[in-house]
Amino acid sequence: MSHLANDLDMARRWLADAAHVAVLTGAGVSAESGVPTFRDALTGLWAHFRPEELATEDAFRRDPARVWDWYQHRRRMLRDVLPNAGHRALAAFQQRHPGRLTLVTQNVDGLHQRAGSEGVLCLHGDLFADRWLDAARACCRLDAAAAGSPPHCGGCGNLVRPGVVWFGEALPVAALEAAERAAHACDVMLVAGTSGQVYPAAGLAHLARRAGAQVVIVNPGPTELDDTAHLVLAGTSARLLPELLG
Ligand code: BJW
Secondary structure (H helix, E strand, O other): OOHHHHHHHHHHHHHHHOOOEEEEEOHHHHHHHOOOOOHHHOOHHHOOOOHHHHOEHHHHHHOHHHHHHHHHHHHHHHHOOOOOHHHHHHHHHHHHOOOOEEEEEOOOOOHHHHHOOOOOEEOOEEEEEEEEOOOOOOOOOHHHOEOOOOOEOOOOOOEEEEEEOOEOOOOOHHHHHHHHHHHHHOOEEEEEOOOOOOOOOOHHHHHHHHOOOEEEEEEOOOOOOHHHOOEEEEOOHHHHHHHHHO
8 A cells, every 4th residue: 555545544534533623725725626826826917926915905005906906817717617526525524424524714715615615714705705995984885886996985085905814914703713613622634735834824733733633734745734744645635635535
């Protein structure tokens, strides 16, 4: 039996025995749907920017059109993609084992939900949601925003921004607290398709490990969390998640 087959076997046994499984996903789980990972999304026109230069409030205030156009480009790209076998395996496991799996995602693409996963804890927001940059005044109505790049309030000029969590912004409290509870309570934490560079999301793997869970990584490349894991399964999520959870 190969090294990977042995490790897969062990992870499958841990999952079979686990009363509660927490899963943390990142952009890599959508790669096989044709969605570039977060760091790979910086191609073409945007290739010379670092993520921190686009995904921050400062960047948006400095050049709203540039940042808005980057998000519109990503929204358009997502219209034509479908969930892949990795998303589907997670949703199917949850359906077969109600209450046993909590899915926490850093992704903003909605593909887990479209695959049928329920109660997804979205730590970094929703790419398709809009909200106001500054506190909404009486004149600010999203359904009546004046067209533009970005759209704006015709009354006061407030700008529309994507409903995602940028660097330096707080994560949604309820989702983060529920994710921390799941990481603390799980027997196995599966970490799939994330570079593990961004906190507090990456901290969930450390939390789970400290609380006694087996931590299993699924990723074709090295991650910042490899040293925290009991098992690192080198492979893609569309291939390995169905094998682990099927
Ligand atoms: C495959 C694959 C295949 C390829 N199958 N895998 C502690 C220490 C140091 C710094 C900090 C800290 N705590 C907080 C910080 C600061 C900061 C941070 O973490 N900075 C680091 C860069 C150092 N964190 C924050 O600012 C967070 N906020 C915060 O802490 O607030 C505090 C606060 C409290 C109270 C009031 C105010 C403030 C917010 C972080 C928000 C992150 N937002 C983004 C953008 C979302 C919107 C958008 O999409 O545009 O979220 S950044 C970006 O990174 C995005 C992602 O969700 C996130 C993670 O990226 P991910 O998913 O890991 O993607 P990649 O591209 O990095 O990796 C892809 C992986 O897939 C790779 O490993 C590939 O190998 C793999 N892969 N193909 C499986 N087929």
